[in-house]
Amino acid sequence: MVRGTIRYWAAARAEAGTAEEPFVGDTLGDVLSVARAARGPAFSRVLAHCTFLVDGVRGGPATPLVDGGVIEVLPPFAGGSGQV
Amino acid sequence: MTTVPDPSAASPSAIRLLGVRDHALSVDEVLAAVADGAAGGTTVFVGTVRDSDEGRPVTSLGYSAHPSVENVLREVAERVAAAHPVIALAAVHRVGDLAVGDIAVVVAVSSAHRGEAFTACRALIDDLKSQVPIWKHQSFADGSDEWVGLP
Numbered sequence: 001m002v003r004g005t006i007r008y009w010a011a012a013r014a015e016a017g018t019a020e021e022p023f024v025g026d027t028l029g030d031v032l033s034v035a036r037a038a039r040g041p042a043f044s045r046v047l048a049h050c051t052f053l054v055d056g057v058r059g060g061p062a063t064p065l066v067d068g069g070v071i072e073v074l075p076p077f078a079g080g081s082g083q084v
Numbered sequence: 085m086t087t088v089p090d091p092s093a094a095s096p097s098a099i100r101l102l103g104v105r106d107h108a109l110s111v112d113e114v115l116a117a118v119a120d121g122a123a124g125g126t127t128v129f130v131g132t133v134r135d136s137d138e139g140r141p142v143t144s145l146g147y148s149a150h151p152s153v154e155n156v157l158r159e160v161a162e163r164v165a166a167a168h169p170v171i172a173l174a175a176v177h178r179v180g181d182l183a184v185g186d187i188a189v190v191v192a193v194s195s196a197h198r199g200e201a202f203t204a205c206r207a208l209i210d211d212l213k214s215q216v217p218i219w220k221h222q223s224f225a226d227g228s229d230e231w232v233g234l235p
Contacts, residue, residue, distance in 0.1 A: 010148055010219035011231035049234055074150065076233035078220035079213020 001026055004069035006035065012050055014021040015043040023071065028054055029061030031071060050075050098165040102217075104153050109176050109187045118172040118194040125198035127205035131189040133182045137232075141225040147179045150217035160211045168204035169177065170195050175212060189213075198212035 006023045008016040016039065025031040032052075036044050053072040054063045064069070101117035118126055133145050152218055157175060175191040182188060191208045193224055195201040225232040 009150055009217075010221070011234055014231070046231075046234060051144050072150075074217060075231060077214065077216065077218060078147065078218050079210075 002065050002067040002069065004065060004067065006031060006071040007075065008073045011033065011077065012043075012073040015039070015046045016073075023065075026065060027061065028052055028059045028063040028065065028071060031065065032061070043081050046075060047073070097162070098156070098170050099161045099174075100172045100174050101176065102154065102157050102161055103176040104149055104157065106178070109178055109190050111187070111190055113191045114174045114176060114192045116185050117167060117174040118192045120194050122172045122196065123171045123194035123201075123209040124196050125201040126192060126194040127201040128190065128197070128207045129205055130187055130234045131209070133188055135184045137222055138225075140228075142184065142222050143181070143225050144181060144223045146181045146221045147177070148219050148221070149177075149179050153177075153217050156216050157212065160215050161208065164193075164204055164208045168193075168195075168207065169200050170204045173204065173208060176207060177212070177216070177218060179218065185207040186204060187193055 001024050003022060005020050005025050008018065013019050023031040025034060032047065033073045036047060051074045052059050053074065054065065055069050103189060111128065115126065133149065134142065136142055161173060161175060164170070171194045173193045176191045178187065189209070190213070191205060191212065193201050193205040193208060195204065196200060222232060223229045
């Protein structure tokens with residue numbers, strides 16, 4: 001298991017109740033499961049629409065983590081959907 | 085040492101002004117940035133804070149950005165400049181707390197002809213809105229709030 005930092009932005013930050021927290025886990029999927037388990041359904045709903053950066057690169061559930069790494073949780077951007 | 089200004093060195097590309105700012109934006113500044121003797125047409129888009137969203141009165145609105153925002157804005161601008169025959173382009177976006185009527189974003193493009201300016205300006209604002217990591221949080225008169233972009 002490796003340790004690092006997970007950073008929440010915008011709506012994810014609001015639902016997480018924190019801008020960042022430490023993580024322990026081997027993959028992005030592991031860490032997100034732990035984060036979801038610690039919070040309510042509203043947080044999980046936001047997470048379902050987020051993209052994830054692992055050390056600056058977009059990642060998925062199987063993306064491996066490295067010690068001291070940073071996961072960023074990015075909700076959809078303001079103009080990414082809806083009316084134009 | 086005396087140096088003679090070299091226009092090509094001063095403007096290595098068509099991108100004349102990009103910014104993400106926590107204070108009021110100026111349309112005049114953006115228009116001045118794309119002014120060029122070779123331009124026959126300039127298109128400017130000004131995005132402002134609307135007083136309602138889907139019928140609900142908006143009382144306040146905040147924009148926040150990821151630290152990568154300026155790099156991504158530059159990438160978007162570079163792609164638009166490469167894809168369209170523009171002479172100059174500029175884009176600035178506001179962050180922080182805004183009031184109804186405040187300017188949230190200004191983009192402008194100058195081209196030899198108006199058609200190119202309209203097309204490139206539309207591409208610039210659409211790509212900026214969909215790709216640049218800026219989030220919008222709205223508060224409504226009934227006390228509710230939402231993050232725009234989430235269902």
